[in-house]
Amino acid sequence: MGSVTSPELLINADLPGVTNQLDLRGDVNRYDLKGFDSEDLFGALRSRWVGTLWTASMNASLDYDTTRTSELGGSGINIAGIRHTTVSLGPEVGVALTPQDMVNVGGTYVRSTYGDTKRYTNYEVLGLSPRLAHAFDERNSGLATVRMSRFQTRTGPSSTVDTVAPMAGWERKLSETLTISALVGIQQMTSSVEASGAVGQSERSSSDLVFDSTLTYRDQQDQITLALNRQPSPSGDGTMNQATGVSLSLTHTLSPRVNLKLDTTYKVTELSGSQGGSNEKVYLTASPKLLYRIFDKIDVGLSYRYRQQKEVAGDISESQSFMVNLICNSSSFELGL
Template identity: 75%
Template sequence: MRVQGKLSQTFEYDDNPLLSTREHEAATGSITSPELLLNADFPGLTNQLDLRADVNRYDIKGFDSDDFFGALRSRWVGTVWSASLNASFDYDTTRTSELETSGINIAGIRHTTVSLGPEIGVALTPQDMVNLGGSYVRSTYGETMRHTNYEVLGISPRFAHALDERNSALATVRLSRFQTRSGPTTTVDTIAPMAGWERKISETLTVSAMFGIQQMRSTVGTTQSVGQGDSSSTDLVFDSSLTYRDQQDRIVLALNRQPSPSGDGTMNQATGVSLSLIHTLSPQVSLKLDASYKVTESSGNGGVSNEKAYLTASPRLSYRIFDELDVGLSYRYRQQKDIMGEISESQSFLLNFVYAPVAADLGL
C-alpha cells in the first residue's frame, strides 16, 4: 500500500463570482486543500482512495465554507471477466456547483452529492466484449426553497466488436430514471439506443463517435387538486471524442448531447463541447488549457424551448520549483446566458502552490 499526502494553497481574485447580471461585487480569497491518496494494488486488482478538504476563506459574507470530497476507484481484471466500481462524495456549496446546471448561483447553501458507478464486463471472444454499467446519483441541498433534491438511476449495457486492429464497432442502450425528492413530484424516464465506432488512426490519435435516438417521458405532479401531467419527446443524442497523446502533448476534444439533471427539479437536454490540453514545454514547465461550452434546453410553458448557456475557459502555466513543489498561474473566464437572454461575465486570476512529497510505501 502506498500513501501520499498533498497540500495545495490557492489565492484567487474574481470580479463577479456569482455571475450576477446586474449589481455584483468582486471577491478575493484563498483555498487551502489538504489531500490524502491511498493506493492498494494486488494481482489483477487496483484500488485508489482520494480524500480532500477545501478550506475557503473570502472577503464577502457567505462565501466562507469548509468542503469535503472523496473518491474511490477500484478495478479487477481477470482472464475473461472484469469488474470496476467508481464512487464519490462531494460536500460543497451552491456557490460553484450550480454554474453548469440550474444556474441558481447562491453562496452559503450546502450541497451534498453521492454517486456510484459499478460495472461488470466479459470477453465473449478475443474480438467481442460485453459490459453492463450502472449509475446512481443522489443530490441534496441544504435549502429547498430555490433548489430541488433529486436522484438519478441509470443502467447501460454495451457491446464492442473489434473489426480489425484499428477499428471497433460499438452499440449501447442507455436507460435512466430521474426523480425529485422535494417539491413537486417529477419523474423522467429516458431510453436511448446508440451505435457507433472507434478508430485508432495512429499510435497517438484515436477518434470515437456514437449516435442514437432518445425517447423521454416525463410525469409532473403538482398538488392533489390539480393532479399531474404527462409529456413525451424524441431527440437525437450523440457522444464523440478525439484523443491525441504523445510524449509532450495530451489533447482531448469531446462533443456530446445527452440528458442533464438540474437542481431546479428538471431533467434537461444538454449539448456540450469541451477541450482539455496539456503541453509539456520542459521537464519543469507545462501549459494546460481547459475550455467548455454547454447549452441546456428545458421545456417551458406551452412547450416553448428555453435555453441556458455556460462558457468557461482557463489557461494555466505551471512551473516545478523542485521535485515536491509546483507553482501555477492561471486565468479563468466564465460567461452565462440565462433563459431571458441576459449575459453575465466573470474574470478571475489564480495563484496556486502544490506541495506533494514522495509517496510512502507501507509494505502492506
C-alpha cells in the first residue's frame, strides 16, 4: 500500500513561427515497503520552429527517479530504491525539396546513469535517422528512412552495439478523420563485448525484422492512436534488447464538461543477455481516467492504473493504483515581438 503525489506545471509560450512547451512534474512516492519511497523529478522541453520551406524541432528531457519506475517496462533488472538519471536530446530538421518531397534528418542522444553501478550499467545511445517522404497525391505518400544507432556502456565491461535499419513504407489518408502509416525493414545489429576472463573483444552480428505502424482517428468527439512497433531497446543491464509493443491512446468527449481517457501498453522485451530457456519479459499497463470540469479552469478526475510484469523465470508481479486528479488551467498567453 502507498500513495503518490504528483504536482505538475505545464507552460506554453509562443512566438511568431515558434512554439515552446515546458513540462515539469514531481512525484512524491510513499509505500509501506522498505526501499520503495522516493522523490522523483521529470522535466521536458519541446520547441518547434516553422519556416516557409523548412521546419526544425528540439525535444529535451531530464528524468531523476529510481529504478522502481524507470526500469519497470525495460530492463530485466528491477530493484527498488536505486537512483537513476536520464538525459535525452532529440533535434530534427526538415526541408521541402519540392511541393511533393520532404526530407527530415533527426538525431537522438540518451545518457543513462545509476546510483549503483554494481547492479546496473551506465550507458549512452547515439542515433541518426534521415527520412524521405514523397506525396503521390493528397491521400498517399511513400516513406523511406534509415535508422542508425550506437549503444555503448560507460561502466562495467566494455560493450558497443551498432544497429542499421533501412525501412520503407506508406502513409494513407483513408478519410478526413482516419490515417494509417507503416514502415518495415531489416535491422542489422553488430555487437562487440569485452570477453570474460580473456583479452580482446567478442563480436557477433544478427539480422531482425523491425517495423513501425500507426493508426490515428480524429474528429470532434474522439481522438484515437493505435501504434504497433518493433525496435531496439537499451537496458540498464548493459545490453541492447529487442522490444515489440502495441499501445492504444483514446480520448472520448462525453459532454462539454466530461472526458474519458484510456492509455494502455503491451510490451514484450527479448533479453539478449539471457542464457537458455525463455528470454522474454512481458509488461502490461492499462489506465482509464474520467475528467470532469467543475469550473471554467478547474478539472477533477478519477483514474485507475493496472500494471503487470512477467519475468523471464515466469514470476508475475502486479500493482493497482487509484488516483484523484486536480487540474488547474491558467490563462494561456503568447509572447509577441
